[in-house]
Amino acid sequence: MMNNSWPVIQTNLKNRLNPGIYQVWIKPLEGECDSRTLRLTAPNSFVASWVKDRLLDAIVKAAEEVLGFTPSISVHGATTKKQSSSPAPHTLSGSSTQPLQETHLGLPILPRKPVRTDFSWKFSFNDFVVGQSNEMAFMASHNFATQTFASDQLFLCSGPGLGKTHLIQAIGKAVAKASNRDHIRTIYLTAEEFANQMVHALKSRTIDHFKALYRDHTDILLLEDINFLQGKEKMQDELLATIKSLQSHGKKIVLTSSCLPKDLDRINPELSSRFCQGFISTITPPDFETRARIIRYKSKKYHVVIPDDVEELLAYKLSKDVRQLESCLHNLILKAQLLKENICQEMALQILQNYECSITGMDLQQIVSFICKAYDISAQELASRSRKKRNVLARNTAFFLARKYTDLSLEKIGKQFNRRHSTVLKGINFVKREISKKTHIGLQLEQTINKVAC
Numbered sequence: 001m002m003n004n005s006w007p008v009i010q011t012n013l014k015n016r017l018n019p020g021i022y023q024v025w026i027k028p029l030e031g032e033c034d035s036r037t038l039r040l041t042a043p044n045s046f047v048a049s050w051v052k053d054r055l056l057d058a059i060v061k062a063a064e065e066v067l068g069f070t071p072s073i074s075v076h077g078a079t080t081k082k083q084s085s086s087p088a089p090h091t092l093s094g095s096s097t098q099p100l101q102e103t104h105l106g107l108p109i110l111p112r113k114p115v116r117t118d119f120s121w122k123f124s125f126n127d128f129v130v131g132q133s134n135e136m137a138f139m140a141s142h143n144f145a146t147q148t149f150a151s152d153q154l155f156l157c158s159g160p161g162l163g164k165t166h167l168i169q170a171i172g173k174a175v176a177k178a179s180n181r182d183h184i185r186t187i188y189l190t191a192e193e194f195a196n197q198m199v200h201a202l203k204s205r206t207i208d209h210f211k212a213l214y215r216d217h218t219d220i221l222l223l224e225d226i227n228f229l230q231g232k233e234k235m236q237d238e239l240l241a242t243i244k245s246l247q248s249h250g251k252k253i254v255l256t257s258s259c260l261p262k263d264l265d266r267i268n269p270e271l272s273s274r275f276c277q278g279f280i281s282t283i284t285p286p287d288f289e290t291r292a293r294i295i296r297y298k299s300k301k302y303h304v305v306i307p308d309d310v311e312e313l314l315a316y317k318l319s320k321d322v323r324q325l326e327s328c329l330h331n332l333i334l335k336a337q338l339l340k341e342n343i344c345q346e347m348a349l350q351i352l353q354n355y356e357c358s359i360t361g362m363d364l365q366q367i368v369s370f371i372c373k374a375y376d377i378s379a380q381e382l383a384s385r386s387r388k389k390r391n392v393l394a395r396n397t398a399f400f401l402a403r404k405y406t407d408l409s410l411e412k413i414g415k416q417f418n419r420r421h422s423t424v425l426k427g428i429n430f431v432k433r434e435i436s437k438k439t440h441i442g443l444q445l446e447q448t449i450n451k452v453a454c
C-alpha cells in the first residue's frame with residue numbers, strides 16, 4: 001500500500017495548495033514509498049531545492065494524513081544521486097561528500113506540444129452572485145472566458161473580499177473545460193509567486209527557461225495582485241516584456257489588482273500603460289439586496305434556512321466585504337450545529353461581535369429606508385399624520401436613530417417627518433423608556449435597533 005501512496009498524497013496537496021504552485025512544483029514530482037520513507041524525484045536539482053525550501057512542511061502534513069504516521073522524506077533531482085533520508089520528520093539531509101549537481105538546472109516548463117492544465121479551480125461563474133456592484137465585471141469575465149470578448153486583456157480591480165479572485169478563477173475553470181477541445185495552455189498565479197520564481201531563476205541561472213514558460217508555453221496568463229510589484233523594478237521589467245510577447249502573439253491576459261492602474265504610483269509608466277490597454281472593470285461593495293442574495297445562496301448550499309430577520313441583520317451589518325459576510329454566516333451555522341440550537345437573531349448578534357461591522361453611521365435617508373423595511377411601511381406613511389400603532393412605533397424609532405446617528409437637531413429631524421421638535425423629543429424618550437423597562441414593546445424596539453448597531 002505504501003508504494004501506491006504518492007498519488008493520494010499529491011491529491012491531498014492539490015486541495016491544499018494554490019493551483020499554480022501545485023501545477024508547477026508538485027505535479028512533476030515522482031514518489032516512492034517504502035517502510036516509513038517517502039522518496040521524491042524532481043525533474044532537476046533546482047526544482048528539488050525549491051520544493052525542499054518552500055513546500056516540505058506541506059508535503060509532510062499531507063503525507064501524515066494519508067499514511068497515518070510521519071514519514072522521513074527525501075527530495076532529489078533526476079540528474080543527481082538520491083539523498084539519504086533523514087530519520088527525523090520535517091527535516092532533510094544530503095550527502096556531505098556529494099553536493100547537488102547543477103549542470104541541468106531549470107524551472108519545470110510546459111511541453112511544447114499543446115497541453116491541458118489541471119488546476120483545482122475553487123470557483124466558477126455558476127456560484128457567483130451578480131448584483132449592480134459586480135455585473136459589468138461578471139459579464140466581461142464570462143465573455144472573456146467564452147472567447148467572445150473583443151479585448152485580449154482584462155483588468156479586474158476591487159478591494160479585498162469583493163470577488164476578483166472568484167472571477168479570475170472562474171475564467172480559469174471555464175477555459176480548462178474548453179482546453180479539452182482547443183488545447184488552451186493556462187497559467188494562474190499571484191504576482192508574488194511570479195516574482196519568487198524569477199528570483200530563483202536568476203539565482204540558478206535558468207532565466208531563459210523562466211521566460212520560455214511564460215512567453216512561449218502560455219496561451220492565457222491569469223495573474224493576481226499585480227499591485228504587489230510596486231517598487232520592484234526588475235520584476236516590472238520582466239512582466240512588461242512578458243506582456244509584450246504574449247500580446248504580440250495574440251495571447252490573452254487577465255490581471256487583478258486592489259488599485260486602478262492610475263493609482264499604482266510605483267509602477268513603470270510603460271507597464272501601467274499596458275495595464276490600461278485592455279478592458280478595465282471595477283467591483284464595488286455590494287448593495288443590501290445583493291448581500292441578502294449572497295446569504296440566501298450560501299445558506300442554501302449549506303442546506304440551512306436562515307430566518308428573515310437574521311438575513312437582514314447580517315446584510316445590514318456586513319456591507320463592505322463579501323468574504324467577511326460569508327465567514328460570519330459560516331460561523332453562525334457552525335455554532336448552531338454545535339449547540340444543536342436554531343439560528344436566531346441573538347445568536348447572530350453574538351457572532352457579529354467577532355467582526356468589524358461596517359455600519360458605524362447612517363444619514364437620514366438610510367434611516368428612513370431601514371425603518372420602512374423593518375416595519376413594512378412606505379416613506380409616505382412614515383411622514384403622515386397617521387396614529388396607527390405600527391406607524392407611531394416606526395416614527396419614534398426613526399427619531400431615535402436619527403438623533404443617534406446624525407448631527408441633525410431635534411427641529412431638523414422633526415421637519416423631515418412633518419413634526420415639531422417636542423414631538424421628536426417625546427418619541428425618543430418613549431423608545432429609551434420602553435427599552436430600559438424591557439417591556440414587550442421595548443424588546444421589539446431593541447431588536448429592531450440592534451439590526452443597525454451591535
